[in-house]
Amino acid sequence: MRVHDFGRMDGPVVLFGGPYSNLAALEALADQLADRSAICTGDVVAYCAEPVETVCLMRALAIPCVAGNCEQQVAEGADSCGCGFEDGTSCDRLSQAWYSYLAGACDADTVAWLGDLPEIGIFTQQDRRYAVIHGGVTAINRFIWPDTPAEIFLEEISALEQHTGKIDGIVAGHSGIAFHRRIADVQWINAGAIGLPPHDGRPETRYAVLTDGEVIIERLSYDYERSRRAMEDAGLTQGYHKTLSTGIWPSEDVLPQSLRRQVAAFASG
Numbered sequence: 001m002r003v004h005d006f007g008r009m010d011g012p013v014v015l016f017g018g019p020y021s022n023l024a025a026l027e028a029l030a031d032q033l034a035d036r037s038a039i040c041t042g043d044v045v046a047y048c049a050e051p052v053e054t055v056c057l058m059r060a061l062a063i064p065c066v067a068g069n070c071e072q073q074v075a076e077g078a079d080s081c082g083c084g085f086e087d088g089t090s091c092d093r094l095s096q097a098w099y100s101y102l103a104g105a106c107d108a109d110t111v112a113w114l115g116d117l118p119e120i121g122i123f124t125q126q127d128r129r130y131a132v133i134h135g136g137v138t139a140i141n142r143f144i145w146p147d148t149p150a151e152i153f154l155e156e157i158s159a160l161e162q163h164t165g166k167i168d169g170i171v172a173g174h175s176g177i178a179f180h181r182r183i184a185d186v187q188w189i190n191a192g193a194i195g196l197p198p199h200d201g202r203p204e205t206r207y208a209v210l211t212d213g214e215v216i217i218e219r220l221s222y223d224y225e226r227s228r229r230a231m232e233d234a235g236l237t238q239g240y241h242k243t244l245s246t247g248i249w250p251s252e253d254v255l256p257q258s259l260r261r262q263v264a265a266f267a268s269g
Contacts (some may be wrong), residue, residue, distance in 0.1 A: 004118035006064040006132070009037040009125050016207035017041035017068075017134075018174025019058070020195025021048035021102065022244075023230075025205060026057050028222035029194050030051045033061075036209075039123065041069025041173030041191050043132040045106065045114065048195060048242045049230040057112045061187050067117035068174065069141040072176050074101075075115030076108055084141035090251035097238045120144070120163060126212050128168040131160055135174030144172065144190070145256050146179040152185040171210075177259065178206040180215040187215070194220050196240065197247040199261065204247075 014036050019026045020043060021046035027039075040063055045051040045235040054201030058065060081099040085091040099224040104115070120141065139161040144152060161167060169187035177199070178192025192198060192206035224244040231241040240251030252260045 001139075003120040003122065003163055003240065004064075004066075006039060006121045006123040007074070009039075009123050012036045012209055012211040013104040013123070013125060013192050014038040014207060014209055015041070015171050015189060015191035016194050017191045018043045018046065018176060018193025018195045019054050020044075020046035020193060020229050021051040021054050022195035022222075023048075023050040023053045023057065024223045024227045025161045025194045025220065026054055029058070029207060029221055030061055032218075032220070033224070035072055038063045039121065039132055039171065040065040041132060041171060041194075042066050043070045043072065043173065043193070045074065045102055045110075046070045046195065048227055048244075049236055050103075050227075051102055051105050051233040052107060055106075056115060059113065059216065064118055064121055064123075064132075066121045066132050066134055067114070067119055067140070070099075070102070071114040071117055071146075075111055077103075077220055078096055079103075082141055084139070084143060085254060086133070089253040091253045094238050094250060098236055098240065101234060101236060120160070122164060122167075125210065129166070130169040130171055130210075131164050132171045133160065133223055135172065136204070137163070141174060143175050143254060144188075145177060145259065146190075147256065147258050150183055153181070153186075157183065157186050157188075169213075171208075178208060178217045180208070187213070189215050192217070194222075194248075196243055199249045199252075199255070199259065200247055201243055201261070202247040235263055 073082040
């Protein structure tokens, strides 16, 4: 595994994941940064319509970032997103369209940048040592949820520390649901995703702010109608374009039962 030291960040750090090719969302987050540092948990490119533009902005902002499964798959020229969806599920079928668009839209320079991202990042804040990953260490596309059993978290912490040594906290993403949980003496911070809402019926997305060991989950408002129009113009109308407006995912296949909800709002969106 490639491990990169992101350095010391003693002020507040904005933690976010999943820009998902949603340029308007990343622009809105950039407006929130002010003089704060920021770190991304990967999947800069995915569901939405502007992958190259989103990568260009990430590079211009010089935000440290680890590789998500989408970065790895595009860089390797793979024929699927590698998200970890079960074969034949709605999530799997929906991913075929947006991933095909993504892979075709990325130019050589973008692909090279995606392929150069590390799997693990390290940073320190107020003498606490944090590691940044995408989904899990045992699998980059491992879905870990707020109510995932503690032994799964402990397994991932143990696997991570084999590469990094002792850490005080882990910043992760992939699942698209922001949460904060303490496992033994380690903080697990899922920074959520700014590119799609967390299946809660609202278009705002989520990110986290880490200050002196304390975590606050924030809402991000942005011009989601602009992003939806971009998806429609690109022919990305298989479902996630509605999600930007309704705040409801087109499928609950990947979600644990505790996070599922009525999806009627999506159908009428």
